[in-house]
Amino acid sequence: MTGEGNGMDRDRVVRVGLLGFGTIGASVYRLIQKEHDRILEGTGVDLQVAKVLEIDATKVPAGAPEGLFTDDFSQIVDDPTIEIVVEVIGGTDAAFSFLDTAMRRGKNVVTANKQLLATRGEALFTLARDEKRHLRFEASVAGAIPIIKVMRESMIAAGLHTVYGIVNGTTNYILTHMYNDEGDYAEILARAQELGYAEADPTADVGGDDAAAKMAILASIAFHSRVTLRDVAFSGIENVTLADVRYAKDLGFVVKLVGAARLIEGGVSVRVFPALLPQEHPLAAIHGSNNAVFLQGEAIGEVMLMGPGAGGVPTATAVVSDIISIANTKDVGFLQSCSCYRSLGFYPAEEVESAFFIKMDVADQAGVLAQIASVFAEHSVSIARMIQKGRGDEAELVLITHPTRERDFSAAIEQTRGLVCCKSRPMTLRVL
Amino acid sequence: MTGEGNGMDRDRVVRVGLLGFGTIGASVYRLIQKEHDRILEGTGVDLQVAKVLEIDATKVPAGAPEGLFTDDFSQIVDDPTIEIVVEVIGGTDAAFSFLDTAMRRGKNVVTANKQLLATRGEALFTLARDEKRHLRFEASVAGAIPIIKVMRESMIAAGLHTVYGIVNGTTNYILTHMYNDEGDYAEILARAQELGYAEADPTADVGGDDAAAKMAILASIAFHSRVTLRDVAFSGIENVTLADVRYAKDLGFVVKLVGAARLIEGGVSVRVFPALLPQEHPLAAIHGSNNAVFLQGEAIGEVMLMGPGAGGVPTATAVVSDIISIANTKDVGFLQSCSCYRSLGFYPAEEVESAFFIKMDVADQAGVLAQIASVFAEHSVSIARMIQKGRGDEAELVLITHPTRERDFSAAIEQTRGLVCCKSRPMTLRVL
Numbered sequence: 004m005t006g007e008g009n010g011m012d013r014d015r016v017v018r019v020g021l022l023g024f025g026t027i028g029a030s031v032y033r034l035i036q037k038e039h040d041r042i043l044e045g046t047g048v049d050l051q052v053a054k055v056l057e058i059d060a061t062k063v064p065a066g067a068p069e070g071l072f073t074d075d076f077s078q079i080v081d082d083p084t085i086e087i088v089v090e091v092i093g094g095t096d097a098a099f100s101f102l103d104t105a106m107r108r109g110k111n112v113v114t115a116n117k118q119l120l121a122t123r124g125e126a127l128f129t130l131a132r133d134e135k136r137h138l139r140f141e142a143s144v145a146g147a148i149p150i151i152k153v154m155r156e157s158m159i160a161a162g163l164h165t166v167y168g169i170v171n172g173t174t175n176y177i178l179t180h181m182y183n184d185e186g187d188y189a190e191i192l193a194r195a196q197e198l199g200y201a202e203a204d205p206t207a208d209v210g211g212d213d214a215a216a217k218m219a220i221l222a223s224i225a226f227h228s229r230v231t232l233r234d235v236a237f238s239g240i241e242n243v244t245l246a247d248v249r250y251a252k253d254l255g256f257v258v259k260l261v262g263a264a265r266l267i268e269g270g271v272s273v274r275v276f277p278a279l280l281p282q283e284h285p286l287a288a289i290h291g292s293n294n295a296v297f298l299q300g301e302a303i304g305e306v307m308l309m310g311p312g313a314g315g316v317p318t319a320t321a322v323v324s325d326i327i328s329i330a331n332t333k334d335v336g337f338l339q340s341c342s343c344y345r346s347l348g349f350y351p352a353e354e355v356e357s358a359f360f361i362k363m364d365v366a367d368q369a370g371v372l373a374q375i376a377s378v379f380a381e382h383s384v385s386i387a388r389m390i391q392k393g394r395g396d397e398a399e400l401v402l403i404t405h406p407t408r409e410r411d412f413s414a415a416i417e418q419t420r421g422l423v424c425c426k427s428r429p430m431t432l433r434v435l
Numbered sequence: 436m437t438g439e440g441n442g443m444d445r446d447r448v449v450r451v452g453l454l455g456f457g458t459i460g461a462s463v464y465r466l467i468q469k470e471h472d473r474i475l476e477g478t479g480v481d482l483q484v485a486k487v488l489e490i491d492a493t494k495v496p497a498g499a500p501e502g503l504f505t506d507d508f509s510q511i512v513d514d515p516t517i518e519i520v521v522e523v524i525g526g527t528d529a530a531f532s533f534l535d536t537a538m539r540r541g542k543n544v545v546t547a548n549k550q551l552l553a554t555r556g557e558a559l560f561t562l563a564r565d566e567k568r569h570l571r572f573e574a575s576v577a578g579a580i581p582i583i584k585v586m587r588e589s590m591i592a593a594g595l596h597t598v599y600g601i602v603n604g605t606t607n608y609i610l611t612h613m614y615n616d617e618g619d620y621a622e623i624l625a626r627a628q629e630l631g632y633a634e635a636d637p638t639a640d641v642g643g644d645d646a647a648a649k650m651a652i653l654a655s656i657a658f659h660s661r662v663t664l665r666d667v668a669f670s671g672i673e674n675v676t677l678a679d680v681r682y683a684k685d686l687g688f689v690v691k692l693v694g695a696a697r698l699i700e701g702g703v704s705v706r707v708f709p710a711l712l713p714q715e716h717p718l719a720a721i722h723g724s725n726n727a728v729f730l731q732g733e734a735i736g737e738v739m740l741m742g743p744g745a746g747g748v749p750t751a752t753a754v755v756s757d758i759i760s761i762a763n764t765k766d767v768g769f770l771q772s773c774s775c776y777r778s779l780g781f782y783p784a785e786e787v788e789s790a791f792f793i794k795m796d797v798a799d800q801a802g803v804l805a806q807i808a809s810v811f812a813e814h815s816v817s818i819a820r821m822i823q824k825g826r827g828d829e830a831e832l833v834l835i836t837h838p839t840r841e842r843d844f845s846a847a848i849e850q851t852r853g854l855v856c857c858k859s860r861p862m863t864l865r866v867l
Binding site for chain 2: 048
């Protein structure tokens with residue numbers, strides 16, 4: 004008993020209802036068992052998992068304590084001794100309904116559900132405010148990296164204007180191994196699936212959807228204005244070839260799937276795309292399935308956090324920290340409120356400026372570069388670097404532009420398609 | 436007025452007394468003015484600097500509001516409307532006395548003073564506990580990087596066992612520019628002094644003292660057991676030559692001043708030393724005056740935070756986040772307590788295992804390597820890699836060992852001094 008020793012009035016029992024016993028749920032349960040005594044000593048919280056909701060009987064472990072598991076949500080929500088409900092079932096409909104009911108019945112809630120927050124977050128945060136309940140979600144973005152707490156509590160006076168994230172481990176794993184020249188996209192995806200770094204159906208990861216949901220959450224916090232999944236323009240890495248990655252490497256760049264949330268002239272811009280990063284950029288050093296979030300703000304310059312972005316145990320540490328944070332903040336404070344206290348407009352996507360990488364199959368003949376450069380010049384697209392590889396029918400032209408508006412760039416690319424020398428639609432990637 | 440809009444009962448005036456108006460103090464004052472409205476909207480805290488204690492009249496800015504500045508501490512501590520006292524005067528004696536008095540008089544306190552915490556922290560934390568006051572210190576380590584909050588609040592269930600830190604910007608600036616081959620130690624130190632990255636008297640930075648104080652603070656939090664400055668063995672970078680850095684680079688390493696806090700067999704080991712890091716190590720990518728803290732724990736794997744480690748404005752963001760955190764945690768919670776709830780022993784320094792880099796001036800003659808290897812073998816020091824540079828009198832032998840106990844390594848090095856072939860005391864550096 005250390006309650007007195009460390010200055011706390013008494014140890015406080017906090018009983019949790021856990022919704023879902025999949026990878027994350029089981030990890031949360033086990034981590035709470037394993038760290039119980041250290042958590043008690045360090046925080047004065049006697050943390051107990053009171054009930055676990057799991058409909059799939061095959062997931063209930065042999066030897067589970069009598070009465071711990073239930074397939075009936077009312078056993079959790081009707082139990083007045085349960086203070087906190089932790090949702091780790093995933094999906095959006097049942098999860099929404101459970102969290103909604105739990106908050107209306109006086110529970111504080113913790114969720115790891117990025118899709119839910121990125122699509123129906125506003126309704127949940129409004130309810131949390133009205134019911135004066137905590138709604139915490141550290142585990143929804145970037146696993147063990149405490150980016151939500153850092154942005155909400157430590158960056159209060161940072162003047163954040165830019166958040167770049169590598170927030171999808173599967174795509175970073177694939178791109179890292181492509182960069183190391185260990186195979187092409189399909190080969191490495193297959194290996195990632197074998198090793199458990201990619202799902203059997205990898206669409207949500209490789210297509211950018213997962214990263215877009217996470218960036219919607221991060222942007223909402225950074226800019227204090229609601230961003231939902233449908234506000235995020237995203238593309239994935241399915242069309243990135245080994246040749247593209249090699250050209251980028253030759254030019255001193257690394258290809259990463261990047262989430263980019265920016266405040267531009269008072270408007271919010273949130274996008275996810277495969278991008279070239281200079282090899283010296285801190286995000287270029289994020290390897291394998293790791294995640295990282297890179298923050299820029301008026302007062303802080305640049306701050307980056309990196310770590311494991313997924314996995315049951317790392318994600319469980321985020322859930323536990325949310326539970327303890329709730330147990331430690333009994334008052335109605337700003338952390339019980341949605342961080343979106345204003346409503347900003349969105350900056351038009353076609354006005355955003357980026358530099359671009361372009362790879363074109365070209366006829367290797369005199370005047371090709373002149374023709375292309377002339378089309379680009381018409382649209383104010385200026386070329387910073389160029390390399391031509393191969394000769395004759397195999398010739399490829401690789402260009403890096405200076406920063407240019409999306410609208411002008413698209414128009415220039417469209418116009419090159421009318422040129423005889425350009426044999427197919429160019430591959431284009433943004434440069435961060 | 437947004438208090439209702441974001442679910443908070445009312446906006447709450449929080450009045451701060453600021454001790455010191457040097458670089459950090461002035462930055463705290465200006466940041467609070469600049470961000471006042473955003474802080475109010477985001478947190479419901481109407482933050483006001485009520486009084487500034489500054490004894491040096493030349494530091495009081497022209498046009499300062501009437502009555503804001505005082506040279507009398509009692510004007511702050513006797514003012515019942517001041518809730519929080521922020522200490523940014525530095526030094527240990529007056530600062531201790533101010534914080535002690537402030538807490539006894541019912542104030543919560545925030546400090547940026549690493550030397551004070553690393554030498555007299557225990558007395559202050561005990562007082563905070565007894566008086567049920569907050570004592571916050573985010574700004575004492577690594578500037579804008581919220582490492583204290585992350586370790587105390589997010590790593591509760593992480594099972595931390597290792598903290599590596601680049602926590603001194605001056606030395607990292609010097610070593611980065613030496614790595615880039617822009618000059619030797621003396622030249623780059625002189626340039627750093629011109630540019631304001633190093634003090635006129637750089638002893639505390641280049642000698643490792645500053646980093647040692649910060650590592651004492653980080654280790655105390657990570658391992659929940661008090662570590663003071665005198666428990667930290669430290670050495671600096673004064674003897675690291677450009678040649679050493681070049682050899683390290685040839686072998687694939689970067690030289691950094693590293694703080695290493697580890698739990699080894701239940702004992703605490705905290706040291707600061709210049710070390711070789713593999714170029715792929717995340718800490719190897721921390722350039723210039725940036726800081727970074729790299730955490731390893733059972734449940735999190737590896738998490739790293741990087742950012743500006745000093746500078747008035749970045750450091751001020753840490754102070755402001757502490758103030759808001761106090762304003763948001765009115766209950767007696769674990770954050771009001773010292774995190775050191777146990778008292779661990781120290782792991783004997785001579786038992787710690789490290790790999791080593793060794794540079795020796797040798798006579799270039801047959802059998803030199805055999806003689807040296809034989810001495811090493813006697814002490815169980817095994818050689819992993821070797822390069823010899825130069826011939827004749829200019830010959831240098833560079834070795835990297837496998838991990839070996841400090842005691843065995845020291846004995847081996849001592850014995851090589853008796854060898855005819857070894858012309859001077861070898862340069863040795865640890866490898867992380």
